[in-house]
Amino acid sequence: MSKDQLRILWLDELNRSDVARVGGKNASLGEMLKNMQAEGIPVPLGFATTASAYWEYVDANGLRQTIADTMGELGNGSLQLAEAGDLLRKAFLKGSWPASMAVQITAAYKKLSKLSGHEEVSVAVRSSATAEDLPDASFAGQQESYLNICGEQNLLDACQRCYASLFTNRAIAYRQAKGFDHSSIALSIGIQIMVRSDKASSGVMFSIDTETGFDQVVVINSAWGLGENVVQGLIDPDEYQVFKPLLTESSYSPIIDKKLGSKQKKLIYGTTMEASTVNVEVPLADRESFALDDQEVLTLARWACSIEQHYKCPMDIEWAKDGESGSLFIVQARPETVQSKKLGSVLDSYKLLGAGKKILSGLAIGQSIVAGTVCVISNVSEITDFIDGSILVTENTNPDWVPIMKRAAAIITNHGGRTSHAAIVSRELGVPALIGTGNATELLSELSEITVSCAEGDMGSVYAGRLEFSREEIDFSDLPQTQTKIMVNLANPGSAMRWWKLPADGVGLARMEFIISDHVKIHPMALACFNSIKDEAVRKEIEDLTKSYTDKTEYFIDRLASGLARIAAVFHPHPCIIRLSDFKTNEYANLIGGLQFEEKEENPMLGFRGASRYYSPNYQDGFALECKAIVRLREQLGFKNTIVMIPFCRTVLEAEKVIQTLASHGLERGKDGLQLYMMCEVPSNVILAKQFAKHFDGFSIGSNDLTQLTLGVDRDSAMLASLFDETNEAVKWMIQKAIKEAHGGNVKIGLCGQAPSDHPDFARFLVQQGIDSISVTPDSFSAVTTQVAEAERLLAEGGGTT
Helix, strand or coil: CCCCCCCEEEHHHCCHHHHHHHHHHHHHHHHHHHHCHHHCCCCCCEEEECHHHHHHHHHHCCHHHHHHHHHHHHHHCCCCHHHHHHHHHHHHHHCCCCHHHHHHHHHHHHHHHHHHCCCCCCEEEEEEECCCCECCECCCCCCCEEEEECCHHHHHHHHHHHHHHHHCHHHHHHHHHHCCCHHHCCEEEEEEECCCHHHCEEEEEECCCCCCCCCCEEEEEEEEECCHHHHHCCCCCEEEEEEHHHCCCCCCCCEEEEECCCCCEEEEECCCCCCCEEEEECCHHHHCCCCCCHHHHHHHHHHHHHHHHHHCCCEEEEEEECCCCCCEEEEEEEECCCHHHCCCCEEEEEEECCCCCEEEEEEEECCCEEEEEEEECCCHHHHHHCCCCCEEEECCCCHHHHHHHCCCCEEEECCCCCCCHHHHHHHHHCCCEEECCCCHHHHCCCCCEEEEECCCCCEEEEEECCCCEEEEEEECCCCCCCCCEEEEEECCHHHHHHHCCCCCCCEEEEEHHHHHHHHHCECHHHHHCHHHCCCHHHHHHHHHHCCCCCCHHHHHHHHHHHHHHHHHHHCCCCCEEEECCCCCHHHHHCCECHHHCCCCCCCHHHCCCCHHHHCCCCCHHHHHHHHHHHHHHHHHCCCCCEEEEECCCCCHHHHHHHHHHHHHCCCCCCHHHCCEEEEECCHHHHHCHHHHHCCCCEEEECHHHHHHHHHCCCCCCCCCHHHCCCCCHHHHHHHHHHHHHHHHCCCEEEECCCHHHHCHHHHHHHHHCCCCEEEECHHHHHHHHHHHHHHHHHHHCCCCCC
16 A cells, blocks of 8 residues: 555654645654654654545545535535534534544554553544645644543544544634635544643743744743643743743853743643543642743753754744653644744834723734724624624634634733734734733723724733824835944833844843833832831732742842843844933832832932942942843843943043942953943033043943033923924034044944934934944834935035034
8 A cells, every 4th residue: 555545654754745645733743753853852652644544534424525515505605604514524423434444543543552651542633634734824723632532432533523623614714714625625633642741731832923023032831731721822821932042052041031821720631531631720839830940941942943943934833741751842843824924124113192091901912003892702602793893802712713803803812822822813814912811801891992002012901992093114125234333222122022123233222221110110129128118018019029039139130131131132143232220219219119218309300310329328239139130131141242331420430430339240341241331411421531431332322311411401391392402503512522532532432312313414413423323213213224324425425524
């Protein structure tokens, strides 16, 4: 019998060219067994029934004509989708196995049991359609899978149900939408030894960021128990992001983000065929613990890189941890079908134009904004009530929901993670979604008007009412080359990766205080001196936020380091200039626990801020935590492309004190390539630029504060707004002088203010003065780059002056 006619093929006999014989899922398993095991990536053993076996079953039971007739009646409207699906599934389940075919399946099962050392091994029985896992169609969850199947008859029954699942309503609808002929698609069944992840954890990972397409990270979701809960979005999993370029260095641990999911339930083995798996509540201690340790996360990430390298495309991978052996396994891998297909150099940038009342938040899927009417659907039986073009709000989705997901303006779910069914399908459909909101079905009322914003970072929000928003296309396909380095200002780690395609020369300003206010939220002194906190409500708030940390200062260090890492990763290995925290006392006081540690100042803008805080006894314990975060960022995570910048440094003596303080905390200038920059924003910085240059590797002109202090105008004063002008001749004189003195002192100098974005003439002025770099907001990048290139051209032609 030829290979094409075989009913059974062992997975390790297959490779990815065998899709026509065993479908994409099984062909990919064979590919990994043949090639990945040699790289130390274990894949459970198993076998597959072939497409030939499917057609043999179909013909033995006279189903070929039944399929053609039923699909014909569906096509001409004689049957509805539900009727056609029900008719075909019943026809498959009424069929009987050809005797020799059943013998071959049970014989292979006996052999697999023997190889595993069990009399009757527990197996996963998964459907694998011959059109599945193609580069442009995921077929996510269209056919059924059955877990913890044990025994010969139970296996045959499960296989028969897999055949019938080729004609679930959702599978029929999906094939119609993708243009596949129902009569030309066969179904292979994969029978694979179960990994006892019911006693440990499992999940999904992508070798690409699922939201932005950033190809330098691995995104991993994990939860306790079998993996179906993660895939189906029934629970909120843990999430990890790992930076791929630094994985090759064994001394680094480049996990740049960790989010603890609630993991409310776990799927474990059941005791009967009818209930081969059951969901149970997860104990509180496990819910508050990560389902993987850091070394396991790094191992999985390295495997994802190896698999991606082998397949030569971004991958969607399922993994499982065996609770008996403690070993990790890869159980499925398929090409990622959404972000990897988004080619080109055009970015859509959405912005809310007005403020609104925030109702709830969740994981942002997509990067757009939608305003519309709420339509709450409790379960799939109610989908006929869905109103086209409205915002679908539900607990979670599965493949049966796809028909209405396609008709929704946006999707909001109570549960799920970035790798859940709702997230994957929303991306494929191009529909923005908010996943894992917790209680959207309770908070959002039917027919109410809301705005769903997925354009604010990795966490999105729902606002009451229809808010105004803008959409702008940013095209950088034909941007000219410039001698002046064009960098970007970034502050939000959650949205930083959306800009990775910009051809930027690095991050010219990473604002640490924004990360502290948005991601840490707690005043560092309140953590360093937690036992002295007097306000009981504040103590409780801090306890709640830091509950997964035994050392409360570790919360600050970990959150700040990972937030900075996500920004430093975007344009790595280009430089990322991190400005140390530059809160004013009134802003510090707004952090949790801040009131106890901040004095009220009459003029905070000119008060206890910037460099003066870093060596002060009043803040030294807090500053030590900032330094520890940067040390971790560079030494443990591996981001040596980071540069430390000191803001609001008033005197040369103050500069010396801060540099000594930094060195005492492990941040010594020159050690391991560490560069120190200073914000040039106080007139004394310009006047004494040559003296400051002896202590720093570079300057960055902060045009906002320099304008404020040169013109004597409070930049926050609405009454004086008309006088605040960065293009004023006095300010331009200061900038001209600073550039000349910096170059005279052999240090680099750039500018990170808003002026080049707002005023084209200002960008030309900076080029004429010989500025080394200009750092702007990402949405201004294209315009400023074009202006700088034109200014450089005119200067080269003698049309500009210095």
